[in-house]
Amino acid sequence: MKLDDTLNGILFLALGLCIALYAQTLQKQPQIEYGSGFLPGIVGTGMALAGLALILRRVLTGAGGVSGLVAFKCNGRRGAMGVGLFVGTILIYILLAQTIGFLLLAPFLIFGLVFWFERLWKLAALVGVFGTLALHSFFYQIMQAPLPWGILTKYSGVLTW
């Protein structure tokens, strides 16, 4: 998603001002003039000025323009769905992984992604199963990363190879 630099500039001007104002709320230290708000104050002011510079550049030189202020550099609705699918996959994992567990959830997530992009359900199913086993073997068995078991917790001893 490409925004016109006027919009980008306004966005960072506003964000910079918010950071600078927030910095004012941070406590100053009694012995020293510069407290925790010192760097956030500089960063906020700098970001606001850079945002302003972006707006001025757009107005004075015309560079960084996008017709209609926002342009989507993607493959139409299918492109937007593609991005949405990746975001959705991550969100579903965040919401369900602890409950369902990695071994049961990951095959479906991988299947969904591969099927969407490749349109081959057999390939998607194979990658879903073997991809999950490969990731589990590497991260859980070899690296000893604590992947969630979810509803398979009571079988974790049997399923650890």
Place this chain on the structure above:
Amino acid sequence: MVAFNSLMLLLEPSTMLVIIGCAIYGLVVGAIPGFTATMAVALLVPMTYFLDPVPALAGIVTLAAMAIFAGDIPGALLRMPGTPASAAYADESFQMARRGEAETALGTSLVASALGGIFGALLLIFAAPALAEISLSFSSFEYFWLACLGLVAAIAASNATPAKGAISLFIGLTIGMVGLDPVFGQQRFTFGNVNLVGGLAFIPVLIGLFAVSEAFRFGASPVARPEMLPLKPAAMFKGVFGHIGRLKLPILRGGIIGSVVGAIPGAGADIAAYISYAVARRLSPNKDKFGTGTVDGIVPATAANNAAVGGALIPATVFGIPGDSLTAVIIGVLYMKGLNPGPTVFLMQPTLLYAVFIAFLIANIVLVPFGFGAIVMFRRILSAPPGVVMALVIMACIVGAFAVENTTFAIAVMLGAGLLGYYLEENEFPLAPVILGIVLGPILESTFLASLAKSQGAFTEFFSRPIAGTLGATTIALVIAPLVYVLIKSRRQAT
């Protein structure tokens, strides 16, 4: 003795296995168009979390050396550089491949890459300890100005407009400020969320910025890969050494340019390759052949991008100041392993550090056989369906972010960083200053406040020591020079 002990550390079977694995991984990821060396490292970092420091760091530097070369392969055969570092001369090698000279283009590129990398590695081995000895006398004043110089150079060296470079840097500094203030211990930008008190974890942010954003870009417009040009690997080295002998000076020049540019914060291997290509074009006796497909254009640039990795490791290990996003990640791994980069590492952990340097040297030596293998296997690498690769990449990102922090909040941070990285790249904001800001922000703040306390609030003290004063003047000049240039240019245009 230190060198021998370091070599022994590298020769341990488990370390060798990690290094070989990283070499193959780096070649495969580097050869896939659109994937960057930084992305490859970002995906590897969660795994290094579970490894000892030597295999972890040796694996990363090996991967970097391999991935930078591997980007040349699709550049020559598909006109799609595998990594941005190969973009400067991708067209040159593709023109050669179209004439049926793909073997010469890739063979010379492989040998020149190895030579450039070896030059960078030797410079690293000899220059870094000497610089570390000098920097032992550095105080917070010098480190403050070094951090400032790093941040300013990151904006100046980025390909984007200064305003966009500055915004990227301020975003990085803001991300770095989340959590407890490093000096006073006060909470900042936490908004009452306990997950934020410890700050935004470096690895999930890194994976989000460099790997998840790439998956989003693929999702938005999946790229169909064109047919690759024919290649006869058996004829790979025919006539190559003749070209290398003829071009030894441009290779040396490429090595020097790469090492110097790589050491400048913010200017990575891609900028080194562009500068080396431009210099070669100006100085070559065959300058008229540039653009039509000539090894004279490929060789100095590919030597420069591999040398840049070694150059970037010098300020990273000596001062803890990253040369590019790749070395920013390496600094992050050093901190993760409890090794604070800086001159004291050379005193406290010389064996470990030299093991990493020697690993980088060996990686560049074995680049020739490994790289040859990657060229032979390229058709097979390319045949992997991109949808399958991306699905597995995104799952590896999720698992990697979770594995390091052991909390789903880390995955949410990764998602946020991924969306941020996608937005920034789509809108032509550079990503390197973001990661430099995250790494350098805490150093900048703590050294500034320590210096201020030492000088009892007197700012003139920041310029009182010779090296600090020189660094300060250079930083200020880097800020003022572009403004003066614009002013003079606009006055000239007006008259």
